[in-house]
Amino acid sequence: MGFEQAWLSYEKREVSVQWAGIHMIYAEQKGRIIEHAATELQTAFAKITGKEPVLCLERPEKELNGCILLKQKNGLKEGGYHLFEREGALVIEAPDEGGLLYGAFELIKQLQLGNAYEGMDICKEPVMPLRMLNHWDNMDGSIERGYSGNSFFFDNDEILVDERIVTYARLLASVGINGTVINNVNVKDAATWLITDRYFEKLRQLSEILADYGIKLFLSLNYAAPVELGELDSADPLSEEVRAWWKERMKLVFTQVPNLGGFLIKADSEGRPGPFTYGRTHADGANMLAEAVEPYGGLIIWRCFVYNCKQDWRDYKTDRARSGYDNFKELDGTFRDNVILQIKNGPMDFQVREPVHPLFGALEATNQMLEVQIAQEYTGQQRHVCYLIPMFKEVLSFRTYAAETDDTVEDIVSGKTFKQTKCGMAAVANTGNDENWTGHDLAAANFYGFGRLAFEPSAQAEELAEEWIIRTFGEDKAVREVLLFILMNSWRAYEMYNAPLGIGWMVNPSYHYGPSVDGYEYDRWGTYHRADHVGIGVDRSHQGTGYAGLYREPNASMYDNPESCPDELLLFFHHMPYDHRLRSGKTVIQHIYDTHFEGVELVDEMVKRFEGLEGKLPDKAYQRMLERFHHQKEHSREWRDQINSYFYRKSGIADEKGRKIF
Numbered sequence: 001m002g003f004e005q006a007w008l009s010y011e012k013r014e015v016s017v018q019w020a021g022i023h024m025i026y027a028e029q030k031g032r033i034i035e036h037a038a039t040e041l042q043t044a045f046a047k048i049t050g051k052e053p054v055l056c057l058e059r060p061e062k063e064l065n066g067c068i069l070l071k072q073k074n075g076l077k078e079g080g081y082h083l084f085e086r087e088g089a090l091v092i093e094a095p096d097e098g099g100l101l102y103g104a105f106e107l108i109k110q111l112q113l114g115n116a117y118e119g120m121d122i123c124k125e126p127v128m129p130l131r132m133l134n135h136w137d138n139m140d141g142s143i144e145r146g147y148s149g150n151s152f153f154f155d156n157d158e159i160l161v162d163e164r165i166v167t168y169a170r171l172l173a174s175v176g177i178n179g180t181v182i183n184n185v186n187v188k189d190a191a192t193w194l195i196t197d198r199y200f201e202k203l204r205q206l207s208e209i210l211a212d213y214g215i216k217l218f219l220s221l222n223y224a225a226p227v228e229l230g231e232l233d234s235a236d237p238l239s240e241e242v243r244a245w246w247k248e249r250m251k252l253v254f255t256q257v258p259n260l261g262g263f264l265i266k267a268d269s270e271g272r273p274g275p276f277t278y279g280r281t282h283a284d285g286a287n288m289l290a291e292a293v294e295p296y297g298g299l300i301i302w303r304c305f306v307y308n309c310k311q312d313w314r315d316y317k318t319d320r321a322r323s324g325y326d327n328f329k330e331l332d333g334t335f336r337d338n339v340i341l342q343i344k345n346g347p348m349d350f351q352v353r354e355p356v357h358p359l360f361g362a363l364e365a366t367n368q369m370l371e372v373q374i375a376q377e378y379t380g381q382q383r384h385v386c387y388l389i390p391m392f393k394e395v396l397s398f399r400t401y402a403a404e405t406d407d408t409v410e411d412i413v414s415g416k417t418f419k420q421t422k423c424g425m426a427a428v429a430n431t432g433n434d435e436n437w438t439g440h441d442l443a444a445a446n447f448y449g450f451g452r453l454a455f456e457p458s459a460q461a462e463e464l465a466e467e468w469i470i471r472t473f474g475e476d477k478a479v480r481e482v483l484l485f486i487l488m489n490s491w492r493a494y495e496m497y498n499a500p501l502g503i504g505w506m507v508n509p510s511y512h513y514g515p516s517v518d519g520y521e522y523d524r525w526g527t528y529h530r531a532d533h534v535g536i537g538v539d540r541s542h543q544g545t546g547y548a549g550l551y552r553e554p555n556a557s558m559y560d561n562p563e564s565c566p567d568e569l570l571l572f573f574h575h576m577p578y579d580h581r582l583r584s585g586k587t588v589i590q591h592i593y594d595t596h597f598e599g600v601e602l603v604d605e606m607v608k609r610f611e612g613l614e615g616k617l618p619d620k621a622y623q624r625m626l627e628r629f630h631h632q633k634e635h636s637r638e639w640r641d642q643i644n645s646y647f648y649r650k651s652g653i654a655d656e657k658g659r660k661i662f
Contacts (some may be wrong), residue, residue, distance in 0.1 A: 003152075003164055004436050006171055006444055007471035010047035010112075018117035020049045022090070026056040027070040032212045033097035034070060037104035040170070041068055044108040064089060068107070070100050079178070079214075079455075080125035083107055085118060098178070098214035102126075102455075105174040112471045124456060127414045130340070130369060130424025131454035132179035132218070133172070134264065135431070139183065139190040145375050145512075147382035148432030148439035153182045157190040159202035165209050168431075173213040175451025180215060181426075182206070185266040185303065187222035192229060194219050195249060200256035207259035216261030218301070223265055223285065224273035225249075236278040237288035246292040254296035262299035263289065264342070269306040282306070282327065283334040290336040299422065301369070302335075304328050304343045304359060311526040319538075319545035320526030321347040325358050333365035340367040340422050345395045347547075348527070350428075351504035352379050352386075352495045355559070355569055358550040360409045361400025367420050370395070370413045373428040374446040378504075379494055381513050382430060382439040384632045385606070386494045387487040389449035389461040396457050401552040410457045425454040440628050441621050444472065445487055462488055479616050482609045489602055496599030497639040500592045502572035503529045503537060506643065514635070515642040529571070531650055535578055536588070537571035548573055567591075578651045592647050593655045596640040603636045 022045050027034045038055055046052035053068065060067060065088030073093040076082065081094040081103030092103035106122060136144040137151035139158075152164050172180065183191050193199065207217040226232035226245050236242055254260055267274025267285055275285035286302040293300060307323035324347060335341070341363065346354035350373040359368070372392055379386040396410040403417055411417045413425055427450045431437050438444045448468040452459055465487045466480065473479050499506040505527040508516040520527040530538050540547035541560045548559040558564045562574045567582045578589040586594065607629045614622060645662040648654070655661055 002435055003167065003433070005167065006437055007112075007448060007468060008044075008167075008170055008174060009472070010044045010108075011474060012050055013048055013112070013114070013475065015049050015111065015114070016117060018088075019111055020051060021066040022049070022053050022068060023051070024056050024060065024064065024067045025053050025070075026058075026060060026067060027100070028059065029070075029072045029097075031097045033101050033214055036212055037070060037092075037097075037101040040101075041104050041108065044111065048111055068092070070094075070104070072096065072100065076123070077125050078129075079176070080123075081106065082123045083110075083120065084122070085120040090117070090120065101173055101214055102176055108174075109467070109471065113467065114475060126176055126178075126455045127410070127457050128369075128424040128454045129415060129421055130179055130426070131177045131451065132181065132369075132424065132426040133177060133429040134181045134185065134371070134426050135429045136184040136186075136375070137182060143432055144184050144186065145377045145428070146432050147375065148430060148437060148443075149434035150432060152431070152433040153206075159199060159206060161202055161205045161209070164433075165206060169210050169213040169215055171437075171447075172215055172451065175448055176455030177451045178215055179218055179261055179426075180210065180429075181218040181220055181264045181301075183220045185220045185264060186270070186272060187220050187266075191220070192222040192225055195221070195225060195253050196229065197252075197256070200253075203257045203260075207257050211259040217257070217259055218261045218299075219263055221263040221265050221289070222273070223267045223275075224277075227273075234278070235273065237275050237280050237284040238278070243288055243291070246289060250292040250296065250298070254293070254298065260296075260298065262293055262301065262338075264301045264303065265289070266303045266305065269303070270309055281331060281334075283331045286339045287334075287336045290339045294336070294338050299338050299340060300336075301340045301342050301426075303371070304341050304357075305349075305371075307526065309526075310524050312524070313522045313528060316539070317545055318526070319540060319547050321540065321547050322545060322550065323347075325362065325550045328359060328366075329362050331366075332363045335366050337367070338422065340369050340424075342369050342371045342426060344371045345392070348504060350378050351502075352491075352498050353502045353568055354504060354572060355502070356395055356398040356400075356409060358547075360398075360412055361402035361407065361552055362550070364402065364418055367422040368413060369424045369426055370409060371426050371428070372450070374443075374450050375428045375430040376443065376446075377428075377512055378507065379491075379498075380632070382443045383513075383628050384494060384635065385440060385442045385486060385490045385628070387442070387449070387461070387465060387490045388446050389453060389464055390488070390491055392450070392453055393457075393461050396453075399555075401555060414457070425450075427454075436621070436624065441625050442483070442487065442490075444468070473617060473621075476616055479613055482613055485609060486606045489606065493599050493602040493606070493636075496595040496602065497636045497643070498599075499529075500571065500595060500643070501537075501567065501588070502569035504572070505529065515639045517643065517646045530575055531647070533650055533652070535576050535580070536647075537573070537575040539575045540573045544575075578647075578653055587653075589647060589651055589653045590656055593644055593657070593659070593661070596644050597659060600636045600640045603633055607633050 067089045069091045081099040094100045139154040141150045141155040224235045268276040290300040304324045306327045415423045445468045449464040469483045506517045648661045
């Protein structure tokens with residue numbers, strides 16, 4: 001299947017005389033990553049300016065006007081770079097090859113954005129040490145929660161290594177991503193065999209392509225592999241036989257796949273095997289694997305998405321939201337140094353609105369990283385546009401009060417708060433083998449924005465959206481303004497016509513698409529809204545499940561009291577009467593009615609503005625997006641009408657504005 005180049009398409013543009021005058025590229029040091037940096041610069045300048053610079057093998061006698069010079073120089077941390085203009089030459093200095101590659105892509109970005117050549121001076125260092133994608137690709141070619149076609153890593157239980165993988169590596173490096181997990185965290189069937197010689201040759205080839213762009217390959221690991229491969233009858237982490245098995249296996253794996261960064265593990269959750277089978281802790285399981293990979297510099301990334309999925313809906317005290325905290329808080333400080341706990345942004349499961357996970361700020365002596373989802377599992381599945389970077393910005397800026405200063409989620413997962421170096425940010429990927437990579441063309445803004453944000457969290461959501469638009473679709477002002485309006489209003493619009501005030505989960509079970517208010521209300525998954533004829537919401541205060549008390553003060557008291565709890569999370573923390581007045585002055589029920597009507601109106605405005613771009617965008621991309629916008633327009637009405645009708649029938653309270661509710 002063919003594929004596009006996304007924001008690396010390098011379409012020809014009008015550029016200044018200085019930009020057009022670039023005629024030579026010289027790298028002082030040699031290396032595969034530096035070679036790719038130089039050739040990427042050569043390709044970009046040739047396509048954008050129409051003039052191809054020469055790759056010079058001999059050092060120029062002086063820094064000539066119109067030269068790009070790449071130099072390794074100490075002074076910045078790993079992956080950092082200094083890009084500046086000096087006497088007409090553009091110089092990229094970095095302490096390592098990766099930094100030179102990032103600096104090269106920064107220079108290409110400046111060219112694409114049409115920024116000034118003269119006086120350029122940009123110095124950046126990556127804030128997050130680890131900046132990763134987690135792919136949920138299965139080896140049969142399917143993707144769990146995949147909305148962009150099938151896998152481009154796997155097909156029919158084989159690993160694919162082709163030109164698309166090279167472009168994928170370029171896309172990752174261009175936004176600063178330095179790690180990728182290629183297979184589903186729910187490891188089963190053929191994926192269990194990825195740590196055997198059945199797949200080593202293709203994994204080595206794949207890892208070498210990624211390494212050429214400064215990217216480490218990671219694999220999701222089946223915790224019960226010794227048993228499921230038929231070699232042992234136990235996976236007990238305290239068994240000497242099991243520990244010896246893993247040490248021998250990891251020696252073999254890292255020898256055969258030398259660019260392997262380590263493993264991602266989902267254990268003891270949603271039916272996956274883990275140490276609980278043997279009465280052991282998560283620390284026991286993680287440390288056993290960490291010991292096995294430590295000689296090779298390997299990491300074990302252990303997901304904290306752990307909960308008992310056999311909850312009884314009649315039980316008002318058991319709370320799935322507590323599960324991650326309850327499972328891991330008491331283990332703080334017991335994990336080996338090469339273990340990283342990967343924690344979802346919220347305590348439930350990537351809902352359109354939920355509070356920040358209370359483990360952030362609770363763990364003081366454990367490496368941790370933030371997990372977000374750019375695959376839009378609960379936010380429109382890449383059929384609705386939903387730009388998620390504003391959400392991620394809110395999460396990163398959340399104060400945990402784990403310290404007097406430097407206590408935000410960003411501070412914690414960048415290592416600033418607790419002085420950690422093994423930490424960072426991961427996103428569940430939204431790519432597939434669709435021609436445009438992400439199904440909805442505008443969903444690529446989440447792919448782009450995540451990488452840029454992990455590298456530079458201070459970047460603003462609107463800035464990143466505008467960058468992506470210009471780099472992908474060019475400099476047309478109307479295109480930029482309309483797409484920026486759509487992206488920056490899309491999360492708000494989706495939240496407005498979705499589940500209200502932080503309650504979440506009003507979707508069809510299993511495939512998680514489309515409205516179904518009671519779809520999960522009486523199930524085993526712990527995903528309830530508790531609506532009755534009087535009110536709605538889950539009591540997570542000290543009188544309910546006690547979840548609010550898991551946060552540090554003053555957050556705990558703020559969430560515990562409905563009068564101080566933020567309106568947008570009110571129903572997540574409290575069961576409130578329909579006639580309770582929010583800070584806006586509206587009642588809960590009127591807020592539900594108003595936001596669902598207003599959300600549809602906002603989508604209508606987005607679609608109207610988009611239709612005005614006909615002829616200004618590539619026709620194929622325009623038609624793809626138009627089809628999805630028309631679907632969103634109709635589907636948002638289904639959300640509005642089902643949600644409003646449900647709560648009108650439940651409460652018996654009419655809409656103050658007299659609008660049609662069924």
